[in-house]
Amino acid sequence: MMSAGPESPPSAPPGTLSEAGRALLRQAAEEAGVALSDSQQEAFAQLYRRLLAGSAQMNLTALHDERDIVLKHFVDSLGCLAAGDWPAGASVLDLGTGAGFPALPLAIVRPQLRITALDATAKKVAFVARTAEELGLPVTGLAGRAEEIGRDPEHRGRYDVVVTRAVAALPVLAELALPLLKLGGTLVAQKAQLSQEEREAGLRAAAQVGGELASEWSGSLPVLSDPRSLIVLRKVAQTPETYPRRTGIPNKRPLG
Numbered sequence: 001m002m003s004a005g006p007e008s009p010p011s012a013p014p015g016t017l018s019e020a021g022r023a024l025l026r027q028a029a030e031e032a033g034v035a036l037s038d039s040q041q042e043a044f045a046q047l048y049r050r051l052l053a054g055s056a057q058m059n060l061t062a063l064h065d066e067r068d069i070v071l072k073h074f075v076d077s078l079g080c081l082a083a084g085d086w087p088a089g090a091s092v093l094d095l096g097t098g099a100g101f102p103a104l105p106l107a108i109v110r111p112q113l114r115i116t117a118l119d120a121t122a123k124k125v126a127f128v129a130r131t132a133e134e135l136g137l138p139v140t141g142l143a144g145r146a147e148e149i150g151r152d153p154e155h156r157g158r159y160d161v162v163v164t165r166a167v168a169a170l171p172v173l174a175e176l177a178l179p180l181l182k183l184g185g186t187l188v189a190q191k192a193q194l195s196q197e198e199r200e201a202g203l204r205a206a207a208q209v210g211g212e213l214a215s216e217w218s219g220s221l222p223v224l225s226d227p228r229s230l231i232v233l234r235k236v237a238q239t240p241e242t243y244p245r246r247t248g249i250p251n252k253r254p255l256g
């Protein structure tokens with residue numbers, strides 16, 4: 001058997017974020033405007049290990065390559081900060097968190113937020129809650145459909161911010177998220193690309209549920225340069241009691 005030459009970098013044990021992966025994370029996060037401390041880098045390395053271990057047991061994410069996970073999950077999740085920063089203690093709900101994106105990366109870099117990670121799939125929520133506990137992150141898991149959570153007095157009108165990435169078209173997101181926000185709160189929707197048609201339908205839908213356009217941003221994912229956009233809706237009026245409609249209807253018959 002041939003031994004590795006003196007120039008070969010030592011290979012990391014499986015599930016460990018390699019030195020190259022750590023360097024990529026630091027560089028890409030910095031490009032996204034976030035300078036990671038050593039302890040935050042370590043938290044991402046632990047998140048990486050837990051994500052790979054969790055993926056071996058259940059269908060958590062379609063991404064398995066280190067570079068993809070670093071750029072398309074970790075760094076992309078930080079893109080929601082382009083909408084602006086939130087004060088310490090702000091309540092943030094991640095609608096459709098999946099394996100914890102953007103909730104977990106956001107909690108690593110903004111540990112003073114109070115984050116609720118909502119998903120319809122209970123086992124994904126259990127993974128996110130367990131991971132957050134192990135990493136000491138301020139994330140609470142919440143299993144359920146946004147259509148039902150948005151009618152629950154414990155959650156309706158309770159959040160300063162709703163963030164969401166890769167979940168639904170903007171008209172659907174407006175109907176699901178606006179009921180959950182306090183007056184003056186904001187929905188930050190992370191999109192790969194937002195067509196003019198989706199944007200306009202989203203703004204018409206927002207008007208029906210008490211929202212209006214607050215700001216928008218378009219740019220690209222660090223290193224890969226894939227297009228990315230953010231659209232921020234502000235809640236300016238109470239959402240009529242009829243919204244959100246029952247499960248499945250917002251998708252089947254979108255507002256707008």
Ligand SMILES: C[S@@+](CC[C@H](N)C(=O)[O-])C[C@H]1O[C@@H](n2cnc3c(N)ncnc32)[C@H](O)[C@@H]1O
Binds near residue numbers: 096097100124145
């Ligand atoms: C494509 S995944 C995206 C996950 C994560 N946000 C990310 O960016 O990796 C969409 C997630 O949204 C959840 N979801 C879709 N509609 C939902 C709803 N109405 N209420 C709660 N969760 C929902 C799904 O269960 C799924 O986990």
